[in-house]
Amino acid sequence: MSWIGRSLPRLEDPSLLMGRGRYVADLARGAASVKFVRSPVAAGRILSIDVPDGELVFTAADLDGVKPICPILHRPDYIAVEQPILAKDRVMFCGQALAVVVAEDQGLAEDLAEEVYADIDAEDAIVDMEAALAEGAVAVHAHAPGNVLVEGVLRSPGLDAAFADAAEIVTLDLRSGRQSAMPLEGRGGVAQYDRISGRVTLYASVQMPHMLRTGLADVLQIPEADLRVVAPDVGGGFGQKMSLFPEYVALVWLARKLERDVAWIEDRRENFLASSHSRDQSFHVRGAFAKDGTLLGIDADLKSNVGAFSCYPVTCGVEPLMALAELPGPYKVPEYGVRSRGVTTNTGMMAPYRGVSRPMLTLTMERMMDVAARRLGIDPIEIRRRNLIDSFPHRSPTGLVYDEGSYKEAMDRAVAAIDLTGFRARQKEARAAGRYLGIGFSVFSERTGYGTPAYAARGMNIVPGYEIVSCAMDPSGFVEARIGSSPHGQGLKTALAQLIADELGVEPGKIKVFSGDTDATPYGWGTFASRSMVIAGGACKLAAGKVATRLRSVAAVMMQASEDHIVLEDGLARVTGTNQSLPIPEVARAAYHQSHRFPQSGPGLIENATYDPGGTFSNACHACIVEVDIETGGVKIERFIVAEDAGLLINPMIVDGQIHGGVAQGIANALFEELIYDETGNLLTVSLADYLPPTMAEVPTIEIEHLETVSDATITKAKGVGEGGAIGAPAAIINAMVDALSPFGIEIVRMPATPQYIRKLIREAERDAHG
Amino acid sequence: MANKHVITLIVNGKDYTLSVEARRTLADALRDDCGLTGTHLGCEHGVCGACTVLVDDKPVRSCLMFAVQAEGCSVRTVEGLAKGDALHLLQKAFWENHGLQCGFCTPGFLMLAAGALEADPDLSEEEIRDILSSNLCRCTGYQNIIKSVCLAANEMRACPPSADR
Amino acid sequence: MKPASFDYIRPGSRAEILAALAAHGDDGKILAGGQSLVAAMNFRLARPEVLIDINGTKDLDYLQPSGDSLAIGALTRHAAFHKPVVDGPLGPLLAKVVRNIAHYPIRQRGTFTGSLAHADPASEWCLVATTLDAEMLIVNAEGERRCRAGDFFKGTFTTAVGAQDLLAEVRLPLLDDGWRSGFYEFSRRAGDFALAMSLAALKLENGRITEARLGVGGVADRAIRLHALENELAGKAPSRELFEDVAASAKAAIKPSEDIHASADYRRDLIRTVVLRALTEAAA
Structure with missing residues (x-):
């Protein structure tokens, strides 16, 4: 019986459902509160920063020996720029941190921050x-x-x-x-100082804990070993939690300087202003x-x-x-x-x-x-x-190699599912009644699961790509998989457990996947770029396969059978063609405690494996039907169909969830969300009254059709699926809107296509028609 | 510093006596003073709904209420939804139908749905959808949230709230 | 985003509220539902020194039809209007409007009277009060006074309620069975602030409009009652042409506000549309 392909309820969920999740703010009790004082202007020269006496307030002048953040690309056309931890001499954008304050609670920290006054000679902002x-x-x-x-x-x-x-x-x-990617949980960190070892543990809401540790150690000029980074439960990331931000540097610096625990929990306004866009x-x-x-x-x-x-x-x-x-x-x-x-x-x-x-x-x-x-x-x-494209492998004009996909088939599936012919008839009738319906399609490829060759080709100084997994069956027969990937809501641990379960013949509930702790996991790159199922999954499959080989070897000795005749399934090591079997935990215990009996395999059931694939392309076609209210410019999405090919589905329910969420963000991109600066560089959209993520009322039911093209590009036969929803949805929606408005001959050229923008286009079209 | 107020909150049936500044929101008091961190803060201006709890059985934003205002009120949070390890029908439905991904918004959705369905068990899908549009989720596209709540609503009707609360 | 410090008072009676206002009014602020105020305090855009919490005075939470009006107390929550609160057309009208006010949890706390005292230009209740010519009862330690909606709203977040005053009650006229109403609001998402909205109430007799109320909200510093257009409607038979004319006149009559979600040109378009749709619904 295979666990792959089953919509297994997630192993992550019970604790999250009972309010027992551990997000970074939940770990802040007892720590001093940190607040950043941020620039109110977008550009200018810092003349002075007045700080209240006798309080814990720090500026750039205090950060001795801390280097700026300065990522490198090895390209002749790249100019590296340095980002100081706290603004030094100049401010570069509205919201840049000028100073940092520490107080006993968040309210007091905000009170203290109000007492810091920066005299800035403001200049015209670009x-x-x-x-x-x-x-x-x-x-x-x-x-x-x-x-x-x-x-x-x-x-x-x-x-x-x-x-x-x-x-x-x-x-x-x-x-x-x-x-803004706008994860519902903003950024945040709790830096705990250990007085005995001098080590700092940084709990942070991040997607790349190992990378963060490297970056922090480089900037602070300390050994990586003096730092432990832990990503606990992370409340969404979507890319925004990949980067090394100055706030985390300041936090670790403060913990070391003050020799105490400090916490910075970003608020929503700060997330819009100062997190990445x-x-x-x-x-x-x-x-x-x-x-x-x-x-x-x-x-x-x-x-x-x-x-x-x-x-x-x-x-x-x-x-x-x-x-x-x-x-x-x-x-x-x-x-x-x-x-x-x-x-x-x-x-x-x-x-x-x-x-x-x-x-x-x-x-x-x-x-x-x-x-x-x-x-x-x-x-x-x-x-x-x-x-x-229809012959594979396909080589793009930029040298990318596409593995087998179903580009035309996916489109045909979407066309059939949405009943294009039937729609055209309905559209005609609706138009006669003064209603503007439109249909739109969007066909796309999603490059996923790419390893070091792809990143090296970009000239990156730091070349991510591989994943290392350490997989062990313990003497009780439970499995511990330690991964460098760092999921933040995707359900990766469940999907990996399904993969490992198939290799080892144990149920997924017996498989514990550890992630996000630099003390407990091998160096790895984290979760981004639709990579974790493919790459961490591949490494899990390899590592678990090696553990399975060991298990079979031990079981073969125990049952005096040939290794080739041992199968692992349903919690048992069985000798094929016989009714001879041993419970896997018994074999595991022997592997550790009777290792003298198994000289050829050696003690224990611990294996590492690395996977570094070239990459694979998922593909999909999105199709949608919209109705545009030409008097208000408002749009209603009537139907939304996704014909998706992500290769072999490990957990179809999780895959569907990724598509749903991606499409919702695509709808946001097409219609709702925009960070707006005024001409002075002041951000106008710093609350959820002005920045508008869609609610349940704006997101339609998303109908999904799966194609499962199997290619040899990945060893799990799975392709990545994290980003596709967000990639394809905007084009389908905009195409549908243009189709709906075709009587006006309107071309939509910007996203989000807001109601006021659509009305402006209609107004101009009507003016042209009359004038 | 402003005077502290000594208050007693009744949270999930248990008394918590706290000394808080007037400016302490109910959300912060629950999280920091009662140690009930299942209630999350996503915006602190009443839009995202991650902090939704029940105050005297009504779903409210705990970021828009001060703890001193909840003195003597009955407060229910996500920690009180399950009976021991037995999940509430809503929690069970969210689990079985993948109604959560990162889980950050989940406590707010659970409490919103619990309060609304206790007040009116016969809400239609359209009414549930309208009520659930009160809260933001960034991961699920809402599809499995509405599915989970509607399925749970059916089961809650079949098995009246008094029996499972 | 934590509020600045303040002192907190929770009076137990109307008299205590008025005494607290007399003592602290200039530095103080009434806390009713708090759904706008506390959000503004969390951003530190509002920083009252003293909060006078009226939630302990339960007898301010009432809805009372008396004579030709419906009296609404200072603590009556939005959610109280989810189902019709009085017989006749007013109850369903209020139930229709309340669905557009923010979201369900906000409506459990936020109050009708608090919305009027806050006077957000995009407030649905302010539009209702203006269009139906509500009567406000303002009290303070010295005494009480009444004023009509037309004199009550002074601009964005500004009303006739002074620092030491409590808006104790609002009376909406009960509408007899001849009245029908229409309400249309356009906002970016469910529950968002209105970019424009209109409330229309028409009294119809023998196929003719004998009386009309027409208001527009969310488009200027306060809700606007369109008296001249009400007169234009009166005496005429409802028709698409009539409503088109009135909607076009509304568009021409109002100088709209601008923000990032709506330019003046766009709001003018919306004014026409919301007025037309509200009138059409009222006559349907």
């Missing part, structure tokens, strides 16, 4: 990319005139010819507003098409606003370079030209958020297909069919 790139613009970082921190350029030789030969050239100018992008893209709809080439100028600093460890290259590498997506693009820039401004730092660039890339290609189809008089599904 807020948007156009201003940053304007001729003669002030340099945000003095050593980066022109304000471009990273710039990638590619141009295939035949590009000009492709455009010269084109029957139709489609030009798109698309814009995505700035967003993403998706502030502006794309100018031209597509050359032949008369039959064949895409001949893409020429793209892509700009990403990376804010004031570069995020550690992935750097500010993460959005621009992802955009450069993956714009072609699931389509055959014979000729490709691209210039992709990361532009620095006096705004919050950009860092990964579920999907990284691909929501915009997918919007670009999917608008491209719809517009080209309309202009060339080809059905939108047909033009996609003509251009989707």
